[in-house]
Amino acid sequence: MNNQQKEMRRGYLFKNSIAFVLLVVSLCCFLVVIISMLNVPDAALGNAAMPLYKNLSILKVSDNDNPLSTFGNMMIQMLPQDLAFTVFIPSETAFTRDLRLRKNESLVGEKMNDAYAVISRVLGFSAIPRILDSATVPAGGEVSCDSLSGFTLFVSKDVGGVLMVNGVKSERVDIRRGKHVVHVMDGVIMDAEFEQSVEPDFDVDD
CATH class of the missing domain: 2.30.180.10 (FAS1 domain)
Known part of the structure; x- marks a missing residue:
C-alpha cells in the first residue's frame, strides 16, 4: 500500500470517527429531551390527594x-x-x-x-x-x-x-x-x- 492510499485510508477513518461521535452526541441529546418530557407531572385531579x-x-x-x-x-x-x-x-x-x-x-x-x-x-x-x-x-x-x-x-x-x-x-x-x-x-x-x-x-x- 503506497503512501497516498495510506493517507486516504486515515482520512476515511478520521471522517467516520467524527460522524460516529456526532451520532452518539445527537442520540444522548435526544434521550435527555425524551426523559425530561416524561418527568413532567400529569395532573390527575380529583378528591384524592395528588402525589405530584x-x-x-x-x-x-x-x-x-x-x-x-x-x-x-x-x-x-x-x-x-x-x-x-x-x-x-x-x-x-x-x-x-x-x-x-x-x-x-x-x-x-x-x-x-x-x-x-x-x-x-x-x-x-x-x-x-x-x-x-x-x-x-x-x-x-x-x-x-x-x-x-x-x-x-x-x-x-x-x-x-x-x-x-x-x-x-x-x-x-x-x-x-x-x-x-x-x-x-x-x-x-x-x-x-x-x-x-x-x-x-x-x-x-x-
Missing part, C-alpha cells in the same frame, strides 16, 4: 414580582400547562388563617406530605376547566360551574363590583399564568366536610 410533589419545584419569586403565595404557585404547577383553567387561589393570609399552612413550617420534613395533600384538595375545589375572567361575570348576575372535584361554584359580583365565589371575596382578579386565569381570594373555596376536617381543635392566634 416529587416532580414539582416551588417558585421562589419576590412578592413584588409575584402576586401569588408560595402555596398558590404550587397549586398552579399541579395543573396541566397545555390546558386552560380558572383557579380561585387563597391569598397567603387565607392559607395561614383558614388552613394553618405556613411556608416556613409546612414545607419542612414530614409536614410537606400533609401540605401537598391539603393543597391538592383545595385545588380540586377551586379550579374549573374553562376561562372565567371577571368581565365574563355580569353585574348583578351569577355564573355557576363545577370545579374539578365536582363541587359547584357560584360566581357573582357584589354591589361594588368585587368578584365573589361561594361568599368568598376576591382580592386580585384576572392574573394570567400561561393559559390559566387566576383570581386571588380572601378565603378558601371548599366544601363543608373538608372545612370541618381542617378546622383547628382550638383557636390559634396568628
Whole structure:
C-alpha cells in the first residue's frame, strides 16, 4: 500500500470517527429531551390527594414580582400547562388563617406530605376547566360551574363590583399564568366536610 492510499485510508477513518461521535452526541441529546418530557407531572385531579410533589419545584419569586403565595404557585404547577383553567387561589393570609399552612413550617420534613395533600384538595375545589375572567361575570348576575372535584361554584359580583365565589371575596382578579386565569381570594373555596376536617381543635392566634 503506497503512501497516498495510506493517507486516504486515515482520512476515511478520521471522517467516520467524527460522524460516529456526532451520532452518539445527537442520540444522548435526544434521550435527555425524551426523559425530561416524561418527568413532567400529569395532573390527575380529583378528591384524592395528588402525589405530584416529587416532580414539582416551588417558585421562589419576590412578592413584588409575584402576586401569588408560595402555596398558590404550587397549586398552579399541579395543573396541566397545555390546558386552560380558572383557579380561585387563597391569598397567603387565607392559607395561614383558614388552613394553618405556613411556608416556613409546612414545607419542612414530614409536614410537606400533609401540605401537598391539603393543597391538592383545595385545588380540586377551586379550579374549573374553562376561562372565567371577571368581565365574563355580569353585574348583578351569577355564573355557576363545577370545579374539578365536582363541587359547584357560584360566581357573582357584589354591589361594588368585587368578584365573589361561594361568599368568598376576591382580592386580585384576572392574573394570567400561561393559559390559566387566576383570581386571588380572601378565603378558601371548599366544601363543608373538608372545612370541618381542617378546622383547628382550638383557636390559634396568628
